[in-house]
Amino acid sequence: MNGYPVYLLTRLGQFALVVFIGINIAFIVTHATPIDPVEQSIAAATQYGSTSPEAIALMRQSLKELYGLEGGPIDQYFAFWRRVAVGNFGPSLSAFPTPVSVLIGRALPWTVSLLVVSTLLTWVLGNLLGGLAGYYRQSRTLRLGGLLAMAFHPIPYYIVAFMLLIVFGYLWPVLPISGGYKMNMPRDWSWPFIASLLTHSILPILSLALVGLGGWFMGMRSLVSNIVTEDYVVYAELGGVERRRILASYVMRNALVPQVTGLAMSIGAIFNGAIITEQVFGYPGVGTLLVSAVYAGDYSLVLGITTVSIVAVSLAVLLIDLLHPLLDPRVRAR
Amino acid sequence: MSEQVREPVLVVSDLRAYYRTSSFGVEREVRAVDDVSLSIEANEIYGLAGESSSGKTTLIKTIAAAIQPPLEVLAGSVVFNFSDRRVDIHAVDRRELAAIRWKHLSYIMQGSMNVLNPVRRVRHSFVDFAFRHIGKPMPEFLQVVRNHLQRLHLAPDVLDAYPHQLSGGMRQRVTIALATVCRPEFIIADEPTTALDVVVQKGVLAMIHEIQRELGSSLIFVTHDMSVHANLADRLGIMYAGRLVEEGRTADVFRSPRHPYTAHLIASLPRLGDTSPKKGLDGAPPNLANPPPGCRFHPRCPRASDICRRETPPMTWLAAGHRAACFHPEPEQAA
Numbered sequence: 001m002n003g004y005p006v007y008l009l010t011r012l013g014q015f016a017l018v019v020f021i022g023i024n025i026a027f028i029v030t031h032a033t034p035i036d037p038v039e040q041s042i043a044a045a046t047q048y049g050s051t052s053p054e055a056i057a058l059m060r061q062s063l064k065e066l067y068g069l070e071g072g073p074i075d076q077y078f079a080f081w082r083r084v085a086v087g088n089f090g091p092s093l094s095a096f097p098t099p100v101s102v103l104i105g106r107a108l109p110w111t112v113s114l115l116v117v118s119t120l121l122t123w124v125l126g127n128l129l130g131g132l133a134g135y136y137r138q139s140r141t142l143r144l145g146g147l148l149a150m151a152f153h154p155i156p157y158y159i160v161a162f163m164l165l166i167v168f169g170y171l172w173p174v175l176p177i178s179g180g181y182k183m184n185m186p187r188d189w190s191w192p193f194i195a196s197l198l199t200h201s202i203l204p205i206l207s208l209a210l211v212g213l214g215g216w217f218m219g220m221r222s223l224v225s226n227i228v229t230e231d232y233v234v235y236a237e238l239g240g241v242e243r244r245r246i247l248a249s250y251v252m253r254n255a256l257v258p259q260v261t262g263l264a265m266s267i268g269a270i271f272n273g274a275i276i277t278e279q280v281f282g283y284p285g286v287g288t289l290l291v292s293a294v295y296a297g298d299y300s301l302v303l304g305i306t307t308v309s310i311v312a313v314s315l316a317v318l319l320i321d322l323l324h325p326l327l328d329p330r331v332r333a334r
Numbered sequence: 335m336s337e338q339v340r341e342p343v344l345v346v347s348d349l350r351a352y353y354r355t356s357s358f359g360v361e362r363e364v365r366a367v368d369d370v371s372l373s374i375e376a377n378e379i380y381g382l383a384g385e386s387s388s389g390k391t392t393l394i395k396t397i398a399a400a401i402q403p404p405l406e407v408l409a410g411s412v413v414f415n416f417s418d419r420r421v422d423i424h425a426v427d428r429r430e431l432a433a434i435r436w437k438h439l440s441y442i443m444q445g446s447m448n449v450l451n452p453v454r455r456v457r458h459s460f461v462d463f464a465f466r467h468i469g470k471p472m473p474e475f476l477q478v479v480r481n482h483l484q485r486l487h488l489a490p491d492v493l494d495a496y497p498h499q500l501s502g503g504m505r506q507r508v509t510i511a512l513a514t515v516c517r518p519e520f521i522i523a524d525e526p527t528t529a530l531d532v533v534v535q536k537g538v539l540a541m542i543h544e545i546q547r548e549l550g551s552s553l554i555f556v557t558h559d560m561s562v563h564a565n566l567a568d569r570l571g572i573m574y575a576g577r578l579v580e581e582g583r584t585a586d587v588f589r590s591p592r593h594p595y596t597a598h599l600i601a602s603l604p605r606l607g608d609t610s611p612k613k614g615l616d617g618a619p620p621n622l623a624n625p626p627p628g629c630r631f632h633p634r635c636p637r638a639s640d641i642c643r644r645e646t647p648p649m650t651w652l653a654a655g656h657r658a659a660c661f662h663p664e665p666e667q668a669a
Contacts, residue, residue: 230448231443231447231448231449232448232449232450232451232452234400234443235441235443235449236451236462236463237400238398238400238435238441238443239435239436239440239441239462239463240431240432240433240434240435240436240463241462241463242432242462245462249451249454249458249462250451253451253453253454254451254452254453257453327453328452328453329452329453329496329498330452330453330496330498
């Protein structure tokens with residue numbers, strides 16, 4: 001584990017750089033949009049009556065302060081970073097005057113739990129089944145599983161989401177099709193509330209998992225069918241090592257290394273998937289929030305969500321990367 | 335090591351192993367091992383020589399029961415006489431094979447540079463392969479392994495290394511230690527030194543020899559490097575195109591090769607002080623999917639006659655402990 005601290009520091013440095021560049025791009029993009037939040041707020045406030053020009057000027061001044069739009073672009077840039085540092089993105093435009101951070105804080109747990117559960121479930125299940133299918137190539141059940149995984153894999157996840165809605169919400173209505181939990185239910189963490197949370201999350205998780213499963217399954221299966229011809233696997237078989245031990249410690253263990261890299265790479269794409277899935281199922285997460293923010297031209301909310309998602313995705317990738325050397329000793333050696 | 339007469343440890347009789355494939359209705363049969371019979375005594379080193387694709391690796395894979403489709407055993411048997419049991423290796427089930435492997439029969443693989451699991455420490459390989467045979471609790475087992483490594487002049491701390499941290503020669507030594515830790519009665523070595531440079535090769539060969547003498551095991555090894563055979567083997571078998579063509583004590587085969595193929599093989603070896611140009615043999619080894627009738631060497635053989643084109647020459651004893659499959663063997667050279 002000699003090189004690990006060095007690896008950790010390098011990786012942390014990369015993380016900081018990625019977050020910095022990402023947030024800069026978010027800043028540039030939002031400032032390049034034609035929407036001026038100050039003018040929009042003023043327009044909204046003065047819609048129903050005349051206001052004196054002095055009052056409007058005063059309003060404009062305080063709104064600019066609120067949104068961090070005082071001074072030239074350079075001043076705005078530094079003001080923006082001061083706000084990012086303390087996590088204050090100003091008030092939301094569409095839900096004025098609720099602060100953006102409160103809105104995101106409310107939506108984030110939904111998205112994070114949805115993504116963590118569906119990603120881990122997909123990854124673990126896909127790799128496990130794919131590994132078994134690659135190792136026990138004669139098994140009919142696993143071959144059928146492979147066929148199903150391949151059939152689902154090319155379907156876009158939003159189509160799968162709609163299919164699930166039709167099947168479980170209309171043809172055989174057993175599962176709730178919209179929302180995060182039953183409407184008007186007290187959020188008291190009682191058993192009925194938790195049960196309602198779980199049943200509401202089944203369809204969104206399923207729509208993400210069904211599609212993702214195939215990719216991991218097929219990837220793992222082909223990795224494993226290569227690894228079983230490697231010398232160390234053949235040798236372990238010649239040595240009479242237990243088959244289960246060979247599968248776990250020799251085959252899967254080696255195949256996991258690239259699959260962990262794949263997981264890190266897929267996390268960005270999963271976030272995109274969650275946006276549409278949340279829309280389809282009316283899930284109260286960040287994706288739904290982002291879409292309504294874009295429609296409402298809610299500049300600070302979009303900037304806030306973008307920043308949070310940049311940090312979240314980079315953080316997830318960082319965590320996975322830090323796991324990597326623990327799986328493959330060769331990454332540790334420098 | 336007693337000198338009492340006992341049965342050979344390994345008896346291979348009329349072994350026939352073909353690669354059989356069928357793709358789009360086209361059957362193809364590659365006769366990699368055809369009618370090979372040989373036996374190996376206790377405490378004997380048997381070298382198997384021959385050029386690439388002569389079937390020597392297929393033969394020892396079949397002996398080790400390490401066969402997978404498309405390789406199939408069509409006829410013959412491979413019987414081991416171990417101290418406590420007699421095993422027809424192709425007739426026993428998986429469980430019994432697992433019980434024999436490493437305790438009685440171990441294997442040093444071709445390209446053993448990559449035979450250790452790259453993501454786990456070397457210690458785990460010893461545990462996976464040998465723990466079930468030693469029958470001791472883990473700390474004592476590891477002590478046995480450490481003692482064994484020390485006996486082979488390896489530092490016991492290689493156990494805590496990952497394979498990539500060891501050099502090629504070290505990895506090969508560790509593999510030999512792994513193959514011998516259960517004191518097997520029979521060791522199969524497939525090109526144990528092919529990937530190593532000559533200096534490391536010499537050390538590894540000495541190590542194999544030393545441990546074999548100490549354990550009194552039998553060893554069959556394959557290589558196309560005749561100098562390795564000259565150094566290590568007690569007896570030598572020469573394969574050509576899937577058949578055993580000559581067999582005898584190493585010194586006898588080198589001094590007086592009887593099969594024309596062996597004669598050419600040995601004449602092609604460079605010797606110190608010998609400046610005569612080396613002749614190559616015309617032609618190429620036959621395609622084993624469609625071998626020539628009769629003696630498989632006849633298209634390239636300077637001594638071939640009509641009978642060689644019609645009939646397969648049987649293995650015939652030409653001198654004590656020296657046999658060859660040829661109708662017109664080379665005359666015996668005086669000692």
